[in-house]
Amino acid sequence: MSTALRLTQQEVDPIGGVAASRLVLTGSILSAATSIGLTAWHWDEVGSPLAAFAGVLFVVAAGAVASVSALPARAPFTVDRLWFVVALAVGGAIAEYVSTVGADRYLYDNYGPLVVGVLILSLAPFSTWISLLAAGTVAAAVLAILAVGSSGGSATQANAAALVAVNSVAVLALSAAGAAYSATIVRESLAWQREANAIALERDGGVRAGIVRSVQQGRVSVLSREVLPFLAGVMSAERISVADADRARELAEMLRRALKAGIESTWLDDLASSIEAARQVPIAVNDPAATAARLSSEQRPPLTALLSWLGSAERSRSIRIEVDANGSGALVRIVAVVAADAGGAAPTRRDVERFLAVARAVGVGGDLEVTRENVRVEFRYDA
Amino acid sequence: MTLGLPEHLARASLSRALASAGHAAGAVCLASAMVIAVASIVVEPIGEAGPDRTAAIAASVLIAVQAALFALAAVHPSVTLTVAYLLGGTAVVYGLTVLVMAPGNGFETTNNALLAMPRTALLLVGGAGIGSRIAIVWATLGWGLGEAATFLGAAAAGAAWAPSAAAAAGLGIVVVTRVFDAMTRSDGRRETALHRASQQTRELVIRHDYELRAIARLHDTALSHLVAIAASGSGPVDERLRTAISHDLSLIVGRDWAAEHAEDADAIGARTGSTEGMSAPGRSAAPRGAAERGADPTRTGRVGPTATVAAPGGGVPLADALGVARDAGLAVNVSGAPEVLAAVGPRRRAALEAAVAQCLMNVVRHAGVDDVEVALGRADGEVTVVVVDDGRGFDPDRVPDDRIGLRTSITGRIEQEGGRTRIWSRPGVGTTVLLAVPEGGE
Numbered sequence: 001m002s003t004a005l006r007l008t009q010q011e012v013d014p015i016g017g018v019a020a021s022r023l024v025l026t027g028s029i030l031s032a033a034t035s036i037g038l039t040a041w042h043w044d045e046v047g048s049p050l051a052a053f054a055g056v057l058f059v060v061a062a063g064a065v066a067s068v069s070a071l072p073a074r075a076p077f078t079v080d081r082l083w084f085v086v087a088l089a090v091g092g093a094i095a096e097y098v099s100t101v102g103a104d105r106y107l108y109d110n111y112g113p114l115v116v117g118v119l120i121l122s123l124a125p126f127s128t129w130i131s132l133l134a135a136g137t138v139a140a141a142v143l144a145i146l147a148v149g150s151s152g153g154s155a156t157q158a159n160a161a162a163l164v165a166v167n168s169v170a171v172l173a174l175s176a177a178g179a180a181y182s183a184t185i186v187r188e189s190l191a192w193q194r195e196a197n198a199i200a201l202e203r204d205g206g207v208r209a210g211i212v213r214s215v216q217q218g219r220v221s222v223l224s225r226e227v228l229p230f231l232a233g234v235m236s237a238e239r240i241s242v243a244d245a246d247r248a249r250e251l252a253e254m255l256r257r258a259l260k261a262g263i264e265s266t267w268l269d270d271l272a273s274s275i276e277a278a279r280q281v282p283i284a285v286n287d288p289a290a291t292a293a294r295l296s297s298e299q300r301p302p303l304t305a306l307l308s309w310l311g312s313a314e315r316s317r318s319i320r321i322e323v324d325a326n327g328s329g330a331l332v333r334i335v336a337v338v339a340a341d342a343g344g345a346a347p348t349r350r351d352v353e354r355f356l357a358v359a360r361a362v363g364v365g366g367d368l369e370v371t372r373e374n375v376r377v378e379f380r381y382d383a
Numbered sequence: 384m385t386l387g388l389p390e391h392l393a394r395a396s397l398s399r400a401l402a403s404a405g406h407a408a409g410a411v412c413l414a415s416a417m418v419i420a421v422a423s424i425v426v427e428p429i430g431e432a433g434p435d436r437t438a439a440i441a442a443s444v445l446i447a448v449q450a451a452l453f454a455l456a457a458v459h460p461s462v463t464l465t466v467a468y469l470l471g472g473t474a475v476v477y478g479l480t481v482l483v484m485a486p487g488n489g490f491e492t493t494n495n496a497l498l499a500m501p502r503t504a505l506l507l508v509g510g511a512g513i514g515s516r517i518a519i520v521w522a523t524l525g526w527g528l529g530e531a532a533t534f535l536g537a538a539a540a541g542a543a544w545a546p547s548a549a550a551a552a553g554l555g556i557v558v559v560t561r562v563f564d565a566m567t568r569s570d571g572r573r574e575t576a577l578h579r580a581s582q583q584t585r586e587l588v589i590r591h592d593y594e595l596r597a598i599a600r601l602h603d604t605a606l607s608h609l610v611a612i613a614a615s616g617s618g619p620v621d622e623r624l625r626t627a628i629s630h631d632l633s634l635i636v637g638r639d640w641a642a643e644h645a646e647d648a649d650a651i652g653a654r655t656g657s658t659e660g661m662s663a664p665g666r667s668a669a670p671r672g673a674a675e676r677g678a679d680p681t682r683t684g685r686v687g688p689t690a691t692v693a694a695p696g697g698g699v700p701l702a703d704a705l706g707v708a709r710d711a712g713l714a715v716n717v718s719g720a721p722e723v724l725a726a727v728g729p730r731r732r733a734a735l736e737a738a739v740a741q742c743l744m745n746v747v748r749h750a751g752v753d754d755v756e757v758a759l760g761r762a763d764g765e766v767t768v769v770v771v772d773d774g775r776g777f778d779p780d781r782v783p784d785d786r787i788g789l790r791t792s793i794t795g796r797i798e799q800e801g802g803r804t805r806i807w808s809r810p811g812v813g814t815t816v817l818l819a820v821p822e823g824g825e
Contacts, residue, residue, distance in 0.1 A: 015577070016393070019567035026559060114552065121556070124404070161422035165415040166496040170549070173411040173503075174556075180407035184400035192392055196578070200585070227605050228632065234612055235628040239619050248612035255609070259602045262595045267587040274587070297585070304587075305580035358577060 009125040009182060010077055012189040014361040017075065018354050020125035024070040027122025028063025031115040035059040035092060038111040045100045055095030059115050062088035066119055070126055072357045073368075077126035085123065086135045089116040090142050097146040113143050113167055117174025124178035125185075132182055136175020140168035227251050268292035271304055272321065275311040283311065287323035291330045298362040299381055303332060306355040306377065310336045313345040316375075329382040336375040347375045395513045397564050402509035402518065405557065406457040409507035413450045416500035420446055438482045445482075449475040449501055456508055465510045465521060472505040473528040480536025492545035493533045499549035502529035506554050515561035522557045526550055599792060604631040607748060627747075630710055700724045701757070704740035708755065711747040719759035723766050731800045731824035735768060738804075741792040742770040742816050750774025750814065765802075765819045773813040779806050793818070800824060 010017030035056045039046070046052045062085050068074065069081040093112025100110075116139045120132055127135075147167030148160050230251060234244060269292075272283040295303070310316045316336040324331045338346055349370045356366040356377070365380035423439035449472050456468035476498070483497050484490060490497075505528060510521030530546055537544040608628050615621065700721035708715045724732050739757065746755050752774040760767050793816070794804040802820035 016397070022567065023560070023563050026563065030559075109548075118556070121404075159422050162419040165418040165422070169412060169415040169496070169500060172415070173408040176411045177404035177408035181400045181404035184403040185396060188392075188396040188399065192396070200582075227601060227609070231605060231608055231628050231632060234608075234620060235625050235632070237620060240612055240615055240617055242617045245613050245616055248609040252606055252609035252613060255598075255602050255606055259598050262591075262598045265591070267584065267591045270587045270591055271584070274583075297588070300584040300588070301577055301581040304584040305577050308580055308583070 006128060007186050008128055009185045010075060011361055012186055014358040015354055017125055018072045018357045021070045021072055024122045025067045027118050028067045031063050031118050032060045035111045035115055038109055042100065042109050047101065048099045051095045051099035055092045055099060058088050058092030058095055062092065062119055066123060070123065072353045075357055075360045079127065079131045082123055082127050082131055082135055085119055086116065086139055089119050090139050093143060093146065113170035117171040121174040121178040124181045127182060129179040129183035132175055132179040136171055140171045143167050143171060227255065264290055266290045266292040268321065268323065271307060275307060279311045281311045281316055281319060283319045283321065285321045289325060291323045291325050294330045295381055299364055302355050302359040302364070303379060306334070310347065310375065314339050315345050315347055326380060329380065332379040334377045338373055338375060352377060398513045398515070398518065401560060401564060402460070405507035405509045409453055409504040412500040412504040413446060413453060416497070417443060417446045419497060438485065442479055442482050445475045445478045446501065449504065453504060460509055465508055468508055469505065469525055469528055472501065473532045476501050476505060476529050476532035477536045480533045481540050484537055484540040484542035492543045493537050494545035494547050498533060499547045502533065502547050502550040503553040505529040506550060506557065515565040519558055519561050522554055526554045626710060630707060701736055701739055703736055704743050707740050708743045712753065713743060713747050714754040715743070715757055716754065717757045721759050723759050723761040726761060726822045727766050727820055728824035731820050734796050734800045735818060735820050738793045738796045738818050739768055739770060746772045746774060764822050766822060767817060767819040770816045771813070776808045776810045776812045776814050778810060779808055
């Protein structure tokens with residue numbers, strides 16, 4: 001199965017997925033309003049008020065499940081949630097059919113197909129195009145059976161094929177729209193990622209050369225400039241003096257310390273130093289076992305982005321990072337003390353949730369607690 | 384990389400995705416309309432007064448025309464084709480209204496399912512241009528033209544006109560999604576700056592890796608000499624120490640890992656300057672860095688011809704490693720087929736040979752023996768080198784933290800090239816190190 005078949009927008013474009021959660025809420029509200037409005041519209045056709053009421057309840061439940069399931073905190077959205085939502089919405093359509101059975105003059109003013117279609121469409125950013133199409137087809141099949149069953153009370157003369165087409169066009173059209181959206185956005189995102197990877201590889205040589213040069217000017221080079229001439233001097237000398245021996249001891253100790261510091265530190269310490277220097281925000285990293293090194297290349301960027309964001313725009317007064325082993329994975333706890341004068345830049349739950357959503361997309365668990373004074377974020381990385 | 388679309392691409396990509404969604408929905412509307420028209424031709428009506436078959440044939444032709452124009456506008460969303468579709472579709476909707484609203488079909492107004500389908504397909508044109516505003520303009524235009532055509536058609540057929548609830552709902556969905564997209568698209572992406580963070584992290588990790596390797600390299604080669612000098616006190620320089628320092632200096636300056644990577648950068652012309660200190664890619668035994676500081680270790684003439692970087696892709700197999708051993712007085716018995724090294728790429732070969740050199744250096748320093756076996760082979764897509772000594776041996780589980788030669792200079796180096804290392808050793812029994820790298824590579 002091709003990669004694009006198995007991926008959703010939420011997986012390949014997590015920020016887009018976070019934004020889309022509000023669209024699901026909008027779709028759910030519209031669905032509920034449609035079911036209530038159209039039930040009132042054809043109330044004279046309703047034979048069973050209880051079934052009509054149940055139909056609306058089913059639609060409201062489907063919308064609620066969709067909205068809650070699509071919340072960033074509950075990411076990733078799974079296919080069983082899509083089927084649950086569709087089942088509830090189809091339940092609403094069936095209840096509507098029962099409520100007007102034998103007296104349904106026009107299929108056209110039934111809300112069933114529309115709400116099923118709208119809910120499937122609103123879940124498009126969270127589902128694969130194939131699952132959206134499958135859900136739409138199954139729902140349309142159920143609605144087709146209802147269409148044939150309700151033909152007795154129809155005001156217009158039409159054959160069964162026409163009735164089936166009329167009753168399933170809304171759900172099929174909206175499902176097809178959802179599937180096309182999902183397929184296109186996943187395809188475009190993957191194409192961009194391939195391009196970005198190719199560019200990154202091309203740039204790699206230049207980046208490495210730059211890093212090599214800057215490393216040469218760093219602590220290693222300073223150390224080597226001390227050690228190498230000393231060894232060369234001893235090598236070419238006839239005798240070793242007491243001063244040489246003392247100097248050798250001193251250099252050996254420096255070398256050990258540098259190596260120990262290098263082994264105990266990770267990219268996270270370097271990141272913290274870099275943000276601290278650029279933003280004047282004190283950042284303390286407590287990672288005695290260098291556990292941050294366990295994070296994979298995909299898992300690091302969300303953490304980097306969050307720390308850079310917390311450290312910018314004078315949002316935080318200070319940041320503390322604790323890293324512990326979690327089995328063979330890692331547990332990273334971040335506590336940012338919100339600056340008293342952060343004002344509009346103060347972190348909100350929704351702001352920070354975006355970073356967690358990206359982290360979740362690469363299999364990182366996360367919890368978040370935002371108060372006026374602090375932002376606490378916990379990332380759980382599995383090996 | 385699962386970072387999603389960057390801000391500058393999100394607008395166009397989301398716009399195209401939403402246009403595709405509209406096209407798919409429009410196609411289903413037209414397909415359903417066609418199914419109804421064709422069914423009206425071939426299937427007997429349920430009631431007594433069914434639709435006129437001639438009218439149904441005319442309707443199917445009109446729908447086919449609209450579908451053809453729709454496909455053209457969807458595949459090539461230019462202004463010309465969009466306008467052509469809107470005008471052609473308007474004419475089709477007018478014709479369909481006249482046919483559908485003919486007396487006897489049972490429709491009270493134009494707000495019915497049959498006329499909703501072509502009208503909805505008309506507003507789902509997508510249209511030329513990228514962005515929510517232009518898309519809403521095209522959709523509104525399509526909706527307006529559809530309603531106008533229906534109004535005129537109803538007037539011609541003498542039927543009552545009513546706006547289509549389904550088409551209005553379709554327009555509503557288009558407007559809601561487009562407005563929502565415009566409002567939520569960029570802020571989150573700009574604020575999170577994920578792609579910049581990804582690049583930054585990548586550089587941090589590479590930098591840290593380089594620093595650690597560079598320190599480890601210096602540590603592996605220089606520390607024992609410093610300790611030896613510190614322990615020796617004042618007195619003449621021991622000749623073995625002098626030889627060992629000479630070797631290690633050439634190795635440090637002449638074959639640094641960081642320098643190996645800098646070679647890649649050289650290849651793309653990115654390298655511009657500094658080659659002092661620990662970086663001297665491909666440099667020979669005479670360590671320029673040291674020479675520049677007025678302390679040329681080659682003055683003593685003890686540096687052998689071994690410090691040239693292991694010739695990538697050619698040269699004498701294991702020349703460097705064998706040079707290390709020879710200068711240290713270690714006899715190396717090579718067995719197997721040294722030419723198997725030609726099966727790996729230049730960089731991978733250089734890494735493998737450097738790891739073998741480090742193994743031999745460890746034998747010289749720690750094993751306390753005068754000879755060592757080196758066996759080369761090739762099997763299962765891998766080139767393997769085994770270094771065996773009968774020396775002191777050690778407990779691999781109890782290697783002190785500050786002895787990172789094995790971990791970094793041998794294992795790390797081989798793993799960097801996608802290979803693997805196995806070490807068997809016991810105190811008093813000797814040590815066997817297996818280095819295996821996949822064939823090919825850079």
